[in-house]
Amino acid sequence: MIPQTPFYYYDTALLRATLAAIAKEVAPYPNYHVHYAMKANANPRLLEIIQQAGFGADCVSGGEVQRAIDAGFPADKIVYAGVGKSDWEILTALRNDIFCFNVESIPELQVINELAAKESKVARVCLRINPDVEAHTHAHIVTGMAENKFGIALKDLLHVVELTNELPNISFEGLHFHIGSQITDMQDYVALCERVNLIQNQLNQLNIYPSVINVGGGLGVDYQMPDLHPIADFNAYFQVFAQHLQLRPNQSLHFELGRAIVAQCGSLITRVLYVKQTDTKQFAIVDAGMTELIRPALYQAKHKIVNLTSRLDIQEKYDVVGPICESSDVFDKDLVLPVTQRGDILAIRSAGAYGESMASTYNCRSLPKSFTDKEVEISI
Numbered sequence: 001m002i003p004q005t006p007f008y009y010y011d012t013a014l015l016r017a018t019l020a021a022i023a024k025e026v027a028p029y030p031n032y033h034v035h036y037a038m039k040a041n042a043n044p045r046l047l048e049i050i051q052q053a054g055f056g057a058d059c060v061s062g063g064e065v066q067r068a069i070d071a072g073f074p075a076d077k078i079v080y081a082g083v084g085k086s087d088w089e090i091l092t093a094l095r096n097d098i099f100c101f102n103v104e105s106i107p108e109l110q111v112i113n114e115l116a117a118k119e120s121k122v123a124r125v126c127l128r129i130n131p132d133v134e135a136h137t138h139a140h141i142v143t144g145m146a147e148n149k150f151g152i153a154l155k156d157l158l159h160v161v162e163l164t165n166e167l168p169n170i171s172f173e174g175l176h177f178h179i180g181s182q183i184t185d186m187q188d189y190v191a192l193c194e195r196v197n198l199i200q201n202q203l204n205q206l207n208i209y210p211s212v213i214n215v216g217g218g219l220g221v222d223y224q225m226p227d228l229h230p231i232a233d234f235n236a237y238f239q240v241f242a243q244h245l246q247l248r249p250n251q252s253l254h255f256e257l258g259r260a261i262v263a264q265c266g267s268l269i270t271r272v273l274y275v276k277q278t279d280t281k282q283f284a285i286v287d288a289g290m291t292e293l294i295r296p297a298l299y300q301a302k303h304k305i306v307n308l309t310s311r312l313d314i315q316e317k318y319d320v321v322g323p324i325c326e327s328s329d330v331f332d333k334d335l336v337l338p339v340t341q342r343g344d345i346l347a348i349r350s351a352g353a354y355g356e357s358m359a360s361t362y363n364c365r366s367l368p369k370s371f372t373d374k375e376v377e378i379s380i
């Protein structure tokens with residue numbers, strides 16, 4: 001029996017296989033540490049599996065720090081970034097003794113120093129540097145260009161490192177970078193490595209030796225052919241860093257992967273409510289909308305959509321749309337599907353990352369439920 005739609009379905013066997021593939025690639029490098037970027041999906045059942053596999057957590061809010069702790073991630077494997085950390089969020093992180101704050105501005109550094117002093121703590125910080133390296137991906141998810149709001153400008157780096165030395169409750173640990181998301185061209189990461197090498201050379205000349213280098217996340221997945229590439233090419237990804245990044249002795253290298261860990265294990269399962277014909281179009285109106293998966297509306301993202309129940313050989317074209325009162329509530333246009341009828345079940349694939357975590361209650365809808373392969377049997 002299929003539960004009440006819409007809901008997220010998570011293939012935990014694929015998640016485990018993905019985590020094992022990452023663990024295998026980093027095994028030769030004991031100084032590599034992978035932190036799961038919780039913003040991609042903070043579903044407690046997935047977090048439990050990721051935590052048990054030995055991964056750390058990458059957080060962007062006090063709520064995520066707390067969720068990571070609750071899920072059992074060791075505090076000394078938690079990193080925390082974000083341009084606008086509130087005082088209570090900083091305090092949550094300080095009181096839990098997280099591994100490191102990724103600090104994005106001088107005023108933030110000063111506030112962390114003050115709050116750490118009040119708590120009689122020394123806050124470990126990495127400085128998030130805006131490397132001005134272009135990632136070839138959607139404009140809304142590019143983060144490492146000079147015009148983006150993230151990070152400290154390269155030209156200010158020395159000044160800020162000096163400032164960390166003057167602030168008694170701050171300990172400078174290293175540098176943090178993140179150039180964007182859904183990156184499929186490994187040359188973008190080569191460019192990042194080369195930029196990091198240059199920065200390190202300059203710092204070393206001034207006797208500044210970061211102990212932590214964090215290169216963020218961003219590795220992309222195959223949205224067009226999820227069955228051909230259910231697991232991202234982690235070998236190619238980690239090899240870029242092994243070959244191009246000149247780590248210093250005793251330096252640790254940190255990664256913050258989100259999408260590549262969870263995207264392919266999730267599908268949004270939805271039911272066709274109506275098929276509506278107009279002069280020019282045929283709409284398959286489904287019971288999931290941009291409230292459950294906002295990526296198509298927000299980034300013009302394309303997710304593969306399959307009809308799980310139609311047994312008909314004839315194919316027709318459909319615009320697959322949701323029930324929300326917004327013209328942008330469209331999952332795909334002119335999509336060829338086997339003849340689709342009221343009651344059919346569709347799977348919107350590769351929705352494990354930035355699906356459930358970006359869901360909203362717009363139009364007074366309920367947040368989506370989720371089930372795993374242990375709870376319901378769905379063959380996708």
Ligand code: LLP
Pocket residue numbers: 037039040058081141143178180181182216217218219256257258259260295299353354
């Ligand atoms: N580290 C930092 C500092 C980040 O800002 C992000 C993502 C990550 C790590 C993880 O990136 P990933 O490995 O998942 O690409 N909602 C958008 C993606 C936003 C990404 C935000 N930052 C989407 O649905 O495509």
